[in-house]
Amino acid sequence: MAGGLKVKGLLAEPKNDKKYDGFLYLRGGIKNVGKVRPGRIVQFASQGFIVFAPFYQGNQGGEGNEDFAGDDREDAFAGFRLLQSHERVKNVHIFGFSRGGVMALLTGIHELEAASIVTWGGVSDMFLTYEERKDLRRMMKRVIGGTPNKYPERYEYRTPLYELDRLDANVLIIHGAKDQNVSVEHAYRLEKRLKELNKNVETWYFHEFTHYFPPAINRKIVRDLANWMKKQTE
Known part of the structure; x- marks a missing residue:
């Protein structure tokens, strides 16, 4: 229920x-673009997490209508609490890819017990998305x-x-500098604002990659970010 x-x-x-620690996976895209893929979820679970990925409202038989980080943020908040209430979950980390980056940050702002937040190729500014993505x-x-x-x-509400x-x-x-889907400017703006507020932020920029990383690199980064998350709760 969300x-x-x-x-x-x-x-x-x-x-x-x-x-295990819990891992809230927040997908990108909208509707059938960027759907939750079981293989991706298993990839994170195999790093030693209990993973939950909401499909977002209106998708795959769910009620309501997805609205791009508007009211559907409630799906992420409810997913976070679902993991928190799981009898085998210790801490809950938040991961967002692409549009899921906004969802991850909004969830971390709302759920202050979040153990860590990772945004990969993530949107941080909805005004910038409108400006850049004419399509x-x-x-x-x-x-x-x-x-x-x-x-x-x-747009401010979603930023x-x-x-x-x-x-x-x-x-x-985490961001590829050649990303055409979500420009690296989103990452720069997020990093700048977090630093202005004296928040703890780490950046992994990859100058040769776009929105999608080659499979072998992708697998390595999954392992690395899983280790980074676990360090946050040591």
């Missing part, structure tokens, strides 16, 4: 009775209700940069 709606998601947990403007106007000029407050003073968790930013 914001009064029944929302579906995917849970992956190691087959034993041990306790998404039609969808954004439909889902958000208009342009940033007409409804700046709706966590304005509320980062409320964030407690340490943040890791």
Whole structure:
């Protein structure tokens, strides 16, 4: 249950009775673009986490309608609490990819017990997304209700940069400098704002990569970020 709606998601947990840290996986895209893939979830679970990935409202049989980091942020908040209440979960970390970056930051701002936050190729500024992604403007106007000029407050509501003073968790930013889907400027703006607020932030910038990293590099970064998360709770 998220914001009064029944929302579906995917849970992956190691087959034993041990306790693990929880891993909230927040997908990118919208609707059928960027769907939760079981293989990806298993990849994170195999690093020693109990992973939950909400599909977001309106997807794969869930109630409601996804609205690009508007009310569907409730799905992420509810996913965080679901992991917290899991009898085998110790701490809960938050991971967001692409549009999931905004969701991860909003969740960390709302759920102050978050153990850490990782944003990979993540959106941090919804105004910038509208500006850069001409191909998404039609969808954004439909889902958000208009342009940033007409409804700046709706875009501000979906931009966590304005509320980062409320964030407690340490943040890791991973971004490819050649990313055309979510420009590296999103990462730079996030890093700059966190540093201005004296928050703990680490950055892994990859100058040769786009939004999608080669499989072998991807697997290595998954291992590295899993280790980084675990260090935050040592």
